[in-house]
Every structure is written in structure tokens, then in C-alpha cells.
Amino acid sequence: MSEQDTVARLRTEVREWLGQNLPDNWRDRQRGDDIPGFLAMQREWFGKLVEAGYATPHWPSEWPGGGRSLAEQIALFEELARGGAPRMSLFFVSLYHAAMTLVECGTDAQRARHLPAILKGEVWCQGFSEPGAGSDLAALRTRAERKGDRYIVSGQKIWSTLGHFADQCLLLVRTDSSGPKQAGITFLLMDMKSKGIDVRPIKQITGDEEFAEIFLDEVEIPVENLVGKENEGWKVAQVTLSSERGLTLVELTERMALSLWRLVLAATGGSGDTSRLDQSVARSIVDISARLEAMRAMLATLMANRIAGREAVGDASILKLAYARLSRDFTALGLRLQGYAAMRDTSYVLGAGYETGNWMFDFLNSYQYNIAGGSNEIQRNIVSERVLNMPREKLG
Amino acid sequence: MTTATDEMRIDPEEMREAAQRLLADMLDRRAAWEGKNEIAATLEAEISELGWYQLIASETLGGLGQSFAALAPVYEELGKSLAPVWLSGTMAAIDALQSAGDLGSDWAAAIVEQAWRVAPVILPHGQAGGAHCLPMVPGAPEATHLLIVEEGGRAILAENAAPGVSVVPVQTWDLGRSYGEVEVVGLADGIGSIDAALVLPVLRAHLELALAWDSVGGAGQCLTETVEYMLGRQQFGRPIASFQALKHRAADHKVAIELARSLAGRASGLFADRAEGWSVMAAQARILACDAYAAMAEDAIQMFGGVGFTWEYNPHLFLKRALVNRIIGGSPDAVRDRIADEVCSRALGTRTV
Numbered sequence: 001m002s003e004q005d006t007v008a009r010l011r012t013e014v015r016e017w018l019g020q021n022l023p024d025n026w027r028d029r030q031r032g033d034d035i036p037g038f039l040a041m042q043r044e045w046f047g048k049l050v051e052a053g054y055a056t057p058h059w060p061s062e063w064p065g066g067g068r069s070l071a072e073q074i075a076l077f078e079e080l081a082r083g084g085a086p087r088m089s090l091f092f093v094s095l096y097h098a099a100m101t102l103v104e105c106g107t108d109a110q111r112a113r114h115l116p117a118i119l120k121g122e123v124w125c126q127g128f129s130e131p132g133a134g135s136d137l138a139a140l141r142t143r144a145e146r147k148g149d150r151y152i153v154s155g156q157k158i159w160s161t162l163g164h165f166a167d168q169c170l171l172l173v174r175t176d177s178s179g180p181k182q183a184g185i186t187f188l189l190m191d192m193k194s195k196g197i198d199v200r201p202i203k204q205i206t207g208d209e210e211f212a213e214i215f216l217d218e219v220e221i222p223v224e225n226l227v228g229k230e231n232e233g234w235k236v237a238q239v240t241l242s243s244e245r246g247l248t249l250v251e252l253t254e255r256m257a258l259s260l261w262r263l264v265l266a267a268t269g270g271s272g273d274t275s276r277l278d279q280s281v282a283r284s285i286v287d288i289s290a291r292l293e294a295m296r297a298m299l300a301t302l303m304a305n306r307i308a309g310r311e312a313v314g315d316a317s318i319l320k321l322a323y324a325r326l327s328r329d330f331t332a333l334g335l336r337l338q339g340y341a342a343m344r345d346t347s348y349v350l351g352a353g354y355e356t357g358n359w360m361f362d363f364l365n366s367y368q369y370n371i372a373g374g375s376n377e378i379q380r381n382i383v384s385e386r387v388l389n390m391p392r393e394k395l396g
Numbered sequence: 397m398t399t400a401t402d403e404m405r406i407d408p409e410e411m412r413e414a415a416q417r418l419l420a421d422m423l424d425r426r427a428a429w430e431g432k433n434e435i436a437a438t439l440e441a442e443i444s445e446l447g448w449y450q451l452i453a454s455e456t457l458g459g460l461g462q463s464f465a466a467l468a469p470v471y472e473e474l475g476k477s478l479a480p481v482w483l484s485g486t487m488a489a490i491d492a493l494q495s496a497g498d499l500g501s502d503w504a505a506a507i508v509e510q511a512w513r514v515a516p517v518i519l520p521h522g523q524a525g526g527a528h529c530l531p532m533v534p535g536a537p538e539a540t541h542l543l544i545v546e547e548g549g550r551a552i553l554a555e556n557a558a559p560g561v562s563v564v565p566v567q568t569w570d571l572g573r574s575y576g577e578v579e580v581v582g583l584a585d586g587i588g589s590i591d592a593a594l595v596l597p598v599l600r601a602h603l604e605l606a607l608a609w610d611s612v613g614g615a616g617q618c619l620t621e622t623v624e625y626m627l628g629r630q631q632f633g634r635p636i637a638s639f640q641a642l643k644h645r646a647a648d649h650k651v652a653i654e655l656a657r658s659l660a661g662r663a664s665g666l667f668a669d670r671a672e673g674w675s676v677m678a679a680q681a682r683i684l685a686c687d688a689y690a691a692m693a694e695d696a697i698q699m700f701g702g703v704g705f706t707w708e709y710n711p712h713l714f715l716k717r718a719l720v721n722r723i724i725g726g727s728p729d730a731v732r733d734r735i736a737d738e739v740c741s742r743a744l745g746t747r748t749v
Contacts, residue, residue, distance in 0.1 A: 084748050260743040267740075272747075274740045282736035283729060289739050290680035294659035301658060321651045383650055384643035388623050391638035 007075045010068075014054065014076060018083035021048050026086055032347035035209075039165065041350075042090040043121060049088070050119050054080070055095055058245075060103060063115070070245065070307050077247050081254035084355070089210075090123060090162055092244075098124040098170055100243035101187075105228050105236045110189065114168070125166035127157040127190065127214055128237065134159075135378045136395075137172075138181045138234065142216060144173035144188065146223070146230070151175075151188060153219045154196075159372070163212030164201045166192050170240060171221075176231050187233030187240075189225040196220070206364045207346075246303060246316065249323055252369070253299055256330060257292045259355045260285075263330070266337040266359070284333055291326050298322065314387035317379040320369075324376055327366040334359035406451075406462055412469035418442065425478040428572045429713065436480035436574065440538070443481065444511055452491050457505045459490070463668035464605065468660070471606045475613030478713055480572050482535035484606030489514040489543045489553075492599035496551070496590050503553045507541070514553075515539035515563075516599055517578050518725065521548040527581045534724055536576030537565040544580060545596050550589040570720040572713060601667050601678035603725055608660040608681040611689035611721050615653045618689070618714040619646065622696045629701075642699060649692045656685040676742075679735045683728055689718040 001009070023029070023044075030041055049055040053065025057076050061067025068076070088095065099118055102111050114122065133140040142155025153173055160169070169190040176184030192199070196219040201209035228236040265272055267281045277285075302319055305311045335342050338359050348358035356362055370376050384390045422442060427435040443449070451466055453459020467487060474481065486507065494504040507514060515536040519528050536542070542561060545551040554561055562579045623646055626637035636642060663681035666674040693715040697704035704711045722728055 258746055258748070261745075261747040264740045264743045265747070272744050274737055274744070277736065277740060279733065279736075282740065283732040285743075286680065286732040286736050286739050287683065289743065290659060290684045291655065293662065293677065293680060294655040294684055297662035298655060298658035301661070318651050318654050321647070322655055325651075377644070380644040380647035381640070383647035388619075388643075388646055388650060390623060390627070390643045390646065391635060393638075393640065 003069065003071055006069075007071050010072050011075050011079055014079040015083065017052055017054070018079070018085060021052070022083060022085055027349050030086075030349045033350055038350040039090065041086065042088075045086050046088065046091045046121065055088070055091070056099075056119070058096070058247075059099060059115075063119075070303070073245075073247060074250055074303055077251045078254050081251050082258060084258075087251070090165060091118075091121070092248075093126055093161060093166075093170075094118045094122060094124040096244045096247075097126055097240045098168065101170060101227060101236060101240045104239050105187075107224075107227075109224065110227070114189075122168060123162070123166045124168045124170060125160040125163040125192075125212070125214075126240070127160055127163075127169045127171040128240075129159040130156055131158055135375055137237075138185065140172055140174060140185065142171075142173045144175050144186060144221070146175070149223045151186075151221045151223065151226075153188070153190070153216050153221055155216050157214040157216070158202075158211075160199075160212045160214055161210060163192075163214055164199045164209070166199075168192060169214065172233055172237055182234040184231055185233040185237070186230050187227040187236040188221050189227060190219065190221050194219050194221070204364075205367070206348075206361050208350075208361075208365075246299070246306065246319075249319060250299060250303065252327075253292075253295050253323060255355055256327065257296060260289055260292065262355070262357060263288065263334055263337065266334055281337065288326075288330055288333060291322075291329075295319075295322055295326055312387075314383050317374070317382040318387070320374065321376055321379045321383065324366075324370040324379075327369045328363075331359060331363035331366045335363045404461065406460070406466045408465050408469050411451075411466050412473060414446070415470045415473035418446070419473060419477040419479060423477050423479060425480075425572065425713065426710075428480050429707075433480075433574075437538075439479070440481050440513075443483065448483065449486055449490070449511070450508060452487050453504060453508045454494055457490075457494060457501065457508050459508055464491075464602070464664050465668050468605070468609050468664045471609035472613035475610030476617040478572050478614065478617075478717055480574070482573060484603055484610075485516050485535045485539065486512070486514045488599050488602035488606065489516055491602045492595045492597075493543070493553075493590075495598065496594040499588050500590050500594065512540045513538060514541045514543050515576070515578070516543045516545065516603065517580065518596070518600070519544065519546045519549075519580065521546065527579065529580075530578045532566065532568060532575045532720070532724060533563075533578045534573055534575055536563050536578050537574050539563075539576075542578065543595075543599070545592045545599065547592060547596065549592050551592045551595040552589045553587065568720065570716045572717060573720070597675050600725075601675050604678045604682035604731075605660065605664055605667055607721055607725070608656070608663070608678075608685040611682075611685035611718065612653065612657045612660050614714055614717055614721070615649075615656070615685070615689040615692045618692050618696050618711070618718075619649050619653060621710065622646070622692075622699050625700055645695060645699070649688070649695065652688040652691060656681070656688040659684050673742075676735045676738050679731050680739075683731055686718070686722040686728060689714075690722050693718040 054076060056063055056065040057068035057073045059066035102114055130140050144151040144153045169192055171188045171190045173186050173188060174184050175186040196217040198215040200213045202211045202213060203209055263285055268276045298319060302315050342359045345358055348356040348361040385392050422439050450459040451462045455461040490504050490507055493500040515533050517530055517533060539556055541556060542554050544554055556563055560582050563576045566575055566577045568575050626642060627635050629636045660681045663677040666677050696711040697715060700709060700711050703709045
């Protein structure tokens with residue numbers, strides 16, 4: 001069967017599966033729901049995806065559902081988005097960052113211990129950023145000292161997605177401060193139940209608590225939890241950071257494109273009667289729609305290049321910048337159209353991504369895409385320096 | 397519509413290289429700006445000689461039956477080089493007429509065989525009978541014919557000097573291209589007429605995509621030249637290209653241009669296959685590309701600084717071309733208004749909750 005046929009077949013299969021398995025009331029259940037409700041919904045949905053093999057298309061082929069090509073993975077993400085499925089929020093780091101790091105850089109024992117556990121719902125978080133190491137990640141200072149068969153770790157991590165629900169953590173620590181800052185970093189796996197860990201959720205501008213701070217006070221981590229070699233963790237971290245291969249952007253873009261109707265609905269005062277559209281608003285919608293289609297087209301080109309192994313330097317930064325700006329403008333328009341109603345509606349759907357239907361929540365949340373994973377400013381540096389060949393900043 | 401089979405298809409990248417060679421050999425893009433207008437006619441003759449006008453015409457009309465895919469890189473290269481020629485009027489006329497019934501095919505065949513050069517003239521509904529003036533039609537002074545299409549009415553192919561039509565060359569801020577003021581004062585349909593609905597959608601989409609590619613090409617070139625200038629210009633002991641404020645602006649333009657290029661590519665593909673949504677997507681590609689070009693060129697003058705304000709340096713060539721591209725054949729807002737209802741209705745059609 002050709003790649004094209006395989007992808008087409010997968011799409012049909014996923015659509016049918018969604019028809020039978022997507023809880024049709026999940027949005028109602030999640031609107032204004034509490035945290036236990038959110039966790040229960042996430043676990044229920046994750047269980048179904050694992051069972052169908054749709055949680056692990058990127059895993060090696062010896063795993064159920066694994067061994068699918070990047071083209072198939074893209075199709076799967078698109079179909080889940082188009083079908084209006086919940087996002088995999090709680091398990092995303094486990095399935096992608098943790099699993100792919102272990103697959104590529106872990107030991108057999110680490111894989112044997114964690115990969116099956118991940119499929120049973122082990123939740124992972126990432127302990128990379130620190131208060132003093134955001135865009136400049138390699139400046140991280142959380143210290144680890146080796147004593148016998150353990151590392152003793154002290155320091156502070158921040159921006160760990162859903163870290164307060166995590167069982168395990170992908171941790172970057174400093175084991176050497178004498179050389180260049182990238183050279184003294186080590187990659188460890190940390191059990192979140194270890195003594196000396198204090199996790200505090202960060203209340204965000206949305207009121208939501210999606211991120212956490214992790215305080216580490218002489219936490220003991222067994223040496224067998226080392227990934228790669230000591231002081232060579234920076235290389236491993238690059239594997240972690242590239243593990244999702246653009247699939248998040250595929251999903252988010254698709255979700256945004258498929259919620260354009262919400263803008264039109266807001267623009268018609270909820271009636272859907274397009275003859276009521278204000279001219280200037282209609283023009284703004286045309287422009288947003290054009291940018292969305294452009295984003296989709298640009299993303300399709302990038303993913304095709306990635307599949308063919310001819311991605312150009314900086315392509316990912318151009319895309320991320322485009323998406324970030326679009327996410328802000330898209331939600332800002334919704335906010336403007338809804339007026340008072342947007343300011344008063346404080347209920348939203350947890351775990352939905354760009355279709356919460358709450359413009360203020362989505363608008364506030366769009367800052368995430370403009371800041372996290374390399375802020376717009378960092379992306380602009382990359383585009384100007386590596387794509388346009390303008391001189392590099394002298395960095396410390 | 398194209399009739400070429402896959403083996404007959406010309407690689408678009410070959411067309412790009414051909415265009416680059418021709419333009420590199422023949423084009424002095426500032427010629428017209430220094431009062432030397434003959435270059436346009438020479439280039440136009442060469443392009444005719446090379447048979448580029450035959451590309452889009454079907455094989456039954458004696459053409460090469462290529463799809464729009466073969467033309468897109470040509471339009472982009474013309475835009476990049478600020479070319480003084482306007483191919484898309486004739487190309488779009490052939491593209492639209494050859495699928496518009498017997499009479500349309502006859503006209504398309506005549507355009508190809510007799511090397512007519514066509515300037516499309518689109519009139520608002522109800523304007524074909526009365527006096528109506530289009531202030532700036534590209535290529536009209538040199539056109540042998542005008543394809544006059546009244547929205548919701550008829551399409552007529554008229555000779556440039558036909559009674560009821562007047563074409564007066566006009567000088568505009570964009571000295572690099574020729575424009576004419578076209579006035580239509582009641583027209584007899586001497587050689588018959590065609591239902592405008594058969595002609596207009598393809599005519600318009602082709603023109604809009606040509607403008608989109610012209611703008612993508614121009615914007616990209618403008619960015620390249622602006623970055624080059626900033627790399628060479630030293631102030632405070634360093635190239636101004638090293639200042640982050642300027643780097644970030646350049647990066648934003650790059651993003652806007654790449655988005656425009658992506659949409660133009662997607663829209664061209666849909667148009668070549670006449671796949672669903674091609675008409676709206678062509679209009680959106682034009683809006684995005686023209687906006688990106690105008691924003692880039694406006695900023696280019698600022699980034700060049702003082703010399704950007706001089707006639708001698710080139711940023712103003714791009715700015716004037718970009719601003720003209722944005723309005724010819726309908727202002728951006730007119731284009732938005734034309735497709736808004738379809739965009740919104742289509743979005744509502746995907747409503748899931």
C-alpha cells in the first residue's frame with residue numbers, strides 16, 4: 001500500500017473510531033469543572049486512545065500502535081482536532097518528551113520500567129526552566145552532587161506543565177560549573193515522590209493552574225536514573241525538546257482553523273445571520289481566515305520537508321512566530337466582538353486547546369504561545385540571524 | 397483548463413530559471429525611471445518570441461496546455477525584478493476564455509494565433525451601457541484588445557480603438573509599468589458577447605494570483621536588498637544590521653512574506669486544479685501578499701534611512717510598485733467585501749457545537 005493510501009485509511013479509521021468513542025458531552029462536563037473532574041476526563045480519554053493505539057503512533061513498532069510514519073502522525077493529530085476530541089494535556093509530556101528521550105537515550109532498564117508505566121498512565125513533567133534560566137536555558141543552576149550511588153540535588157525549577165500531578169520528572173541539573181555552561185549539564189529522571197520535593201502550582205492570569213514550580217532540597221536520585229552521560233545532558237535535552245516534531249503546532253493550528261465559526265458567530269451577535277455582519281468586522285474575519293489558511297499551508301510545507309529530511313534552518317521559528325501572532329490576533333478579535341459578554345463569562349472548558357469558546361480565556365492563554373518554547377523575541381533573533389544572516393548578538 | 401498530460405508538464409522550476417535568465421540579460425529595472433521606456437517593448441517582444449503566451453493555452457488552441465503552476469514562478473520573477481511588462485492580462489484572458497464556450501474558445505484561439513495583447517477591464521454591474529472610467533488599467537496602452545466584462549452582465553472582446561472605448565496612457569507614481577485610463581461609453585457587441593459568469597471567476601482569480609506572486613517576488617527581493625544594505629551600512633562602529641530593533645523588524649517581514657508565499661502556493665494549486673474554494677483563496681492570497689509587500693516596502697525606506705528617501709536608491713521603486721499592486725483591479729477592502737460572505741458562511745458550515 002502506498003504511503004498516501006495508508007494515510008487515507010488511517011484517517012477513515014480514526015474518524016469512525018471517534019464517532020463511536022468520543023464522549024459527546026465532554027465539553028459540557030468540562031465547562032467550569034474542577035480539577036478532579038479534569039483529571040478523570042483526561043484519564044478516561046487517554047485510556048481509550050492507548051487502547052486504540054492512537055496515543056503511541058510515534059513509538060517504535062514493537063509497541064502497540066507504534067511505528068507509524070510522521071505523515072500518519074500528522075493525519076492522526078489532524079483528525080483528532082477535526083473531530084473535536086479533548087487534547088492530551090496531562091499525558092503529552094509522558095508520551096512525547098519522556099518516552100522519546102528514553103527510546104533514544106535511555107537504558108534498557110529505564111525503558112522497561114517506564115514505557116509500560118506511561119501507557120498505564122504514569123504522568124511526567126519537565127524540570128528544565130528555572131527562574132534564572134528561561135530563554136537562556138543553559139544558564140540553569142540547580143546543583144547535583146554525586147555521593148556514592150546517588151545524586152544529591154538542590155535548586156528550583158519552574159514552568160513544569162502540570163507538574164503538580166506528575167509522578168516522574170525529566171530533570172536538568174548542573175554537575176559542573178567550570179567550563180562552558182552547556183558542558184556541565186546532566187539529565188536525570190526524578191521520582192516526584194522523593195523526599196525534599198515541594199511542588200507548588202502557579203496560578204496563571206487565566207486563573208488556571210497549568211504550570212508548577214518545583215523546589216528541590218537535597219533530593220536523592222539514584223545514579224541508575226542518569227540518562228546519557230554525566231555532563232552530557234544538554235545533548236539529551238535537545239532530543240527531549242524536538243520529540244514532538246511540530247505535531248503540537250499541527251494540532252493547534254487545526255483547532256484554531258476549525259473554530260473560525262466561533263468568530264463569525266460572535267460577529268453576528270450569536271445569530272449566525274451573515275447579513276448582520278458589520279463591514280469592518282467582516283473584513284477582519286477575511287484577513288484572519290487568510291492568515292489561518294496561510295499558516296496551514298506553511299505548516300504542511302514544513303512537515304513535508306521534515307518528512308523528506310530537507311527542513312531548512314529557521315523554518316520552525318518562522319512557523320512558531322506566525323502561529324503566535326495569529327493566536328493573539330484571532331482571540332483579540334473574538335474578545336472585541338463579544339464586548340461585555342467576554343468580560344463576564346468566566347466559565348471555560350478545561351483541556352480543549354483553542355476551542356474553549358471563552359474568548360477572554362483564550363486571549364489570555366495565547367500569551368503562552370508567544371512566550372513558551374522560545375519567546376517571539378528569541379524566534380526573531382533566530383530568523384534574523386540564521387535565515388537572513390544578520391550579525392549575531394554577542395551573548396554571555 | 398489544462399489538457400496536458402503529466403509527461404507534457406513543464407517543470408515550474410525550469411520556467412523560473414528561464415525567467416531569471418531572460419530578466420538578468422535584458423532588464424535594467426531603473427530604465428523607465430530614467431525616461432528610457434523602450435526596454436518594455438523589447439522585453440515584451442522577447443517574451444512573445446519565447447512563446448510564453450502559449451503556455452496556458454490548451455493544445456487544441458495551439459498552446460502548450462500548461463496549468464497555472466508553470467506561470468506562478470514567472471510572475472514571481474517578474475515581481476522580483478520590478479519588470480516593466482504585464483503578462484497576466486493576456487494570460488488571464490486566454491485562461492478564462494478557453495473554457496467559456498465556443499465563442500470564448502474562438503476568441504482565445506485568435507489571441508494566441510494573432511498574438512493579440514489583452515487588457516482585462518472589469519466593470520461593476522450595470523456600467524457597461526453608461527460611461528464608466530477605470531483610472532489605471534495595467535498594460536492597456538499597448539493592448540491590442542480589451543476584454544470588457546460587466547459583473548452580472550456580458551463579456552465582450554473589443555479592439556483597443558473600437559467605438560465606445562477610449563484608452564489614454566497615464567503617468568502614475570509607478571513609472572516602471574505602463575497604465576492606461578480606460579473609458580467605456582456604451583459598447584456595441586460587434587463580434588458577439590459571452591455571459592460574464594463564464595469568464596469572470598477564472599479571469600479574476602488568475603489576475604489576483606498573478607498579483608499575489610508579483611508581490612511575493614517583490615517583497616522578498618525588497619527584504620533581501622534591505623538586509624544587504626543594513627549589513628554594509630556602519631554606524632557607531634558596527635553594521636546597523638546588528639541592531640536588534642532592526643533585526644526583529646526584518647524577521648517579522650520575513651514571516652509575513654513566507655506566509656504570503658505559502659498561501660499563494662496553496663491558492664495556485666487549488667486554482668490549477670479548479671479545486672473547491674479556489675476563487676476565495678485566490679482573493680485571500682492577493683490580499684495577504686499585497687499587504688506583506690506594502691508593509692515591507694514602507695519599512696524598507698525607513699530602514700535605509702536618509703538614502704532611502706533619495707531617488708537614486710531603490711526602495712522607492714518597491715514602495716510605489718507595492719502600493720499600486722495593492723489597488724489595481726480593486727482595493728483590498730473591495731476584495732474583502734467581495735468574498736466576506738462566502739468566507740463567513742463557509743466557516744459557519746463547519747460549526748461543531
